Amino acid sequence: MARYNAREEEKRWQQEWERQKLFATPAHTSAPKCYVLEMFPYPSGRIHMGHTRNYTMGDVIARFRRAQGYAVLHPMGWDAFGLPAENAARDKGVSPRDWTYENIAHMRDQLKMMGLSIDWSREFATCDPAYYHQQQKLFLDFHAAGFVHRSEADVNWDPVDMTVLANEQVIDGRGWRSGAVVERKKLSQWFFRITQFADELLAGLDTLDRWPEKVRTMQRNWIGRSEGLGFQFTLSNGEKLDVFTTRPDTLFGASFVALSPDHPLAGALAAQDAGLEAFIAECRRTGTAEADIEKAEKLGYDTGLTAAHPFDGNWKLPVMVANFVLMGYGTGAIFGCPAHDQRDLDFARKYGLTVTPVVVPEDADPRTFAIGTEAYTGPGRLANSRFLDGLTVDAAKAEVASRLEKAGIGRRTVHYRLRDWLVSRQRPWGCPIPMIHCPACGVVPVPKDQLPVLLPETINFKVRGNPLDADTAWKTTTCPKCGGPATRDTDTLDTFADSSWYFARFTNPEAAEPVDKAAADYWLPVDQYIGGIEHAILHLLYARYFTRAMAKLGLVKVAEPFAGLFTQGMVCHETYKDADGNWVSPDEVEKRDGKAFLLDGGAEVSIGPSEKMSKSKKNVIAPEAIIAEYGADTIRWFMLSDTPPERDIEWTDAGAEGCHRFVQRIWRLCSEAEGLPAPGTAPVADDAASMALRQAAHRAIAAVTDDLENLRFNRAVAQLYTLANAIGAAGKAGGAARREALETLVLLSAPMMPHLAESCWRALGHDRLVAGTPWPRHDPALTRTDQVVLAVQVNGKRRAEFGVQKDADAKIVEKLALEQEGVVRALDGKTPKKIIVVPNRIVNIVA
């Protein structure tokens, strides 16, 4: 029989699937629905191994659910706005639009070669005017509902990408894309009021039981809720100063009050105090990067003012400006309690301030308990605190809060780390913000009937700054309110907005409104979302916010967009370096005996650790090349084999060859099946070989089904190897049972290797497609066994094993166990003290 020709066969089946429209999304029926979605790609030009892994997993689930009878929605689109298109446009003189759509065309072909069961009729790109038109409507809806505000704020300015960034997009003080050190600027910008939903977004995490705990924790930390007390100090100049604390219980341990250098009061005082002005300038010079903060010493400047203690007007605390107090959290002012806060302690030691312990651990003596170089932050009882003495920390917190609330100078409050989402971007390749600035009327929304605000046909990248701002013709318009001359908002929306609702649009991409309510209500939430962990906060938080905001507007019913989330691991490869320390691509290397040599010249290269495939380390393998050599099923099988899906997988040539051998092996088993009874012949287990085959097949059905339900692809793969081994071991024996086992192997492997499955199905004599064939069911009678092998331990060490009837009487099992040769030897004449029989598993004899 001929070897399996993947290239021809795969193309043939892809055409056949398309001809029969097998993956078209079914109409809404009573069938259970399953919305399977992988994070849509940025159209960079070609797919990489990470895409291959991501889309293979999604496709397995989609095909598996379809076979099980679910109505499946499995769409694909393009996250198509963004900077790479602009860079390409500037570098190559092409238009970002042409560049993007050409990339999409190429990548679509590549994805189709993988044989994904996608409903391509729903495809769209976020840069399609039809899509961003709807997004502009959403923006106006959000604006009308008060979810959007325009504010002047200190913003993160990326000097390389020439745009502002949201807080989430600044990592270690650098832009998430460019890596440039972010500068601070004051600009008037648009914000989504995500903080309005902070509590909901936090509480919602508890309902996401099919999300990785890790992602939920990261989001919880990012939202950063803290409960505390806001209250006022009266200063010696008569002014009031608001502070926030989570430790009101430590108020009698206060020894200073500190302001952020960016606090308005600090600024006002600096106007009359040159020393303070210089100090503030010094603080601003210190970077915000982690490394800087780590090293930064606690520095302070005494303003000369004092603050009266809220419970004792005669107790005066010095008011300092301190470099470690952040304007961006709480009120930008704190009271310092050195005994119970490490930062305050460092500061107090440096400036010789009092350190009074007010919380004493239960097992310590309040008269002798002292603070050294470490603040005490644990539980305990209050001391040195007048009316709080003897209370627990919690009781003291409540007592202080109540008293200050009663006195009208305090209030229990909640603060979040989460800031509003700044969405204005000074970039031309994005969704234009549909707003108009009128000198007479101020900021005016573009009326919906005048949408879309289209991007200009051509974008001139030769200008400095934002090309949309420089495009006078595009920018100039009339005010919808007064009809006078006005200008468009020349900013575009952060591209994370584009990906924050695309999953809802997929439910009906033709809808005249952003979302077709009936379609969205039917399909949402996404049942299984799959993507990289790198979106744990950014994309996944924004999408959750959008969904909640849309739900408030009545556009969708669900509060959470993704019921199930799976974060897959990265694809890695060994790295190679030549004698000069230059990275060398695997294409240029030949491996022999665990060593690596240059193909050109034969010089040995050093083998480095396996790392995420990246251009900079040259350890990239192109999926195209693998598909061309072995076919899509081989690469799909590799992506699912061995390594659990959430872990990083290492690509190896040997592994790929092994996968391809298995493809050929299945083909051989199915295509050399002459002598098999006709399709549809009922299997009978009337001989040992048949029984063994039937049991192997039905156990595989049970196991693979369970593994796929739980996304344990690597285990499902192992089960299929086991079944193939059993079929191989049976040789030509088995008749109808052999046919059943072969068909089971084909049906179970179909979600993973869909093309091969179709070829084998045809070879086994079927006319219809596997892709339209229901998932097999196991017969429980065949997955049971009546003989079991029991191990016998003596004092916990395994000494023998023997076969026995399943559920055999414990007395009989005990007797048999004691007769085993190994057991007799191990007992060496000793009398057993105790015999534990675990039915159908093990016997442990204690002697």
Next chain:
RNA sequence: GCCCCAGUGGCGGAAUGGUAGACGCAGUAGACUCAAAAUCUACCGCCUUCACGGGCGUGCUGGUUCAAGUCCGGCCUGGGGCACCA
């Protein structure tokens, strides 16, 4: 510094508290072949033994249990996240 996760053969990895190493890769020996490829068969944790067998073994260490890779305490190593958030 804080939080989370993970440490199992040469490698990727299996294992409801119940026979550790399923399955795959690599490797060894053999069959087929003029030969090679492909394929098939057997072996494949370490030490010891002619063999039967015996000893050791899931990062280290202590504990719970008839029984621990699995549960509990302490530690080591690696990875990830957060990081002056009051």
